[in-house]
Amino acid sequence: MRALLRVGICFGIAVMLLSLLVSGEITLVVHPRFKGLIAVSILLLIVLGLVQLWNLKRGEIHRIGAWGYLVILLPLLFFMVSPPKALDASIAANKGVSYMNAQALAKQQKLSPKQSAASQKGSNPNDSPSPEQAQPSDGTEPEIVEIDNPYKELVPKIKAEPVITFTEKNYADYFNTINMYPKEFEGKKIRLKGFVYRDETLKKNEFVTGRFTVTCCTADATVIGMVTTGSHAGQVKSNQWIEVTGTIQTVMYEGYEMPVIKLDSYKPVSPPKDPYIYF
């Protein structure tokens, strides 16, 4: 009986993976580059199931307690009861949100590795970045390393676009480039989709237009996004998907330039079928 259960487990998981793979929903849980690996594991599971099927008469080799079988059946149960859907903004705060220049952060940490977290707290990007707080810094202007920085090459290409439009494919590249060289893009028009994220550290007339990025699986998803500000930004509902059109501005924040979108207009859109950005 238990030997048969083992066969069922192997084939059951294989069918679950296969249906995710065929329906394309696999990208809701793992990065698309894992597709090959998933296919291989389906094959391996079939092999294991077959071997167990051929050895059915010999029963289960080494005992596994009943709770063990219950636990291993959980993924199948979860899959049945609530099949994977895209993460929504309600979990964004739990997963970590970043809208600050990565280079600037790296710099800060290099300069002050021993710096206590208390003073780090002061440079928390959650402090609302507004022009009034700008601290003109003279000597500590971020000198971005020019050598082999792939984003530098993208600057002219992105600048050439009349309206900088973020798509699924270019999102990560464009986002990083604009974050690294905000001055270059000052005054450019920009259009992007994302969900509206707010937390208590942002001002009333600010929100983050964000997307989840996935590097491996949904468990490591984090939000990247641009701070969007404007007089009517306060009316935009949280957690809904919108398409933002605006102008890039830079604000000085903690001695670093940071791009902000000045909101011109927005319209609600339906969430894309595959809402993640894959690195």
Place this chain on the structure above:
Amino acid sequence: MIRFIRNFYVEITGILVLGAFLYLLTSGYGLLFSLSELIRSGSVDLGPKWQNMSTIFLSIFIEGLPFILFGVFLSCLIHVYVKEETIWRWTPKNPLLSIPMATCLGLLLPVCECGIVPVARRLVQKGLPPYVAFTFLLAVPIVNPITILSTYFAFGDSWDMVFARTLTGAGIAALMGFLFYLFFRRVPVLKEEKQTACTHEQGSCGHESHAEERHVHHPEDRCDHHAHAEGGKWMHALHHAVFEFINMGKYFVLGALIAAGFQTFVGLSAIKSFSEQEGLALLMMMGLAFCLSICSNADAFLAASFRSAMGTVPLLGFLIYGPMMDLKNLLMMLGSFRLPVILFFFGGTTILTLLSVFLLF
């Protein structure tokens, strides 16, 4: 006819099952879609929190599954092809040589922490000294080309973090290996497997007894397809792999479940409020690394998302401790090794990580 089926039932079931899967893959879209429609209609709306948790749980499970399967099959390969003498010949007798060798093995064998436990366990069964195996267990997830690359990319293309992480991790692994050599040299480390009805007196399932050479095959009725010794060995190893897969899998699932629950119901924001004091932050980040159980190939990206709130020290704690010790890994070890060994292993690694991160950085 019945006789024919009985003789060839192995081949027949094989063809049937493969055919069924091929059908599903090629023309079974409709069937699979209706299946998923059926699932959709039967699914309960549990609210966004549970929905998110289910998604995260399945994502950890599906992402780790290939690596567990690779681990299990690698262990199978080792079982069939690597002889105990080979291990004895290739492992230096001097721990001063063998332990550093084990720390570098990860560069050749890029297994992440999900797949490493079955491999390490098999190597111990094959007679690899436990201190070497445990060094290997600790070092491989960190000293690993994929982990190194992902850390490099996650931290803004800088090598500082990579060096700090890899070297400290390797150092801790080697030190743990030596401590193991001092204290556990003569102690059996493997948990005895609960034996079953499977006729044991006759020496079947005998690969636990290190009797590979005189491994007489099962005197059972259905042995006609075991004509070649090699084939029979494969069949036996694979049959055992089913057990190993489910045995490892149950701990892995449990770990994934707890990690997903933590991610949805507690969240990273809880940790950020502790970032005022560095010591506390370090402890919290190590605890987080333990609870989240993210694959070592990807955890650097998550750590990078903390840069805004944390100093370097807690981040390093997260990056070094996570691959060596995490919930699902510990649960998998509980299924394979004896409790005192695991307690020593767990305690030692935790203390060493704390000390080294505090003293070095």
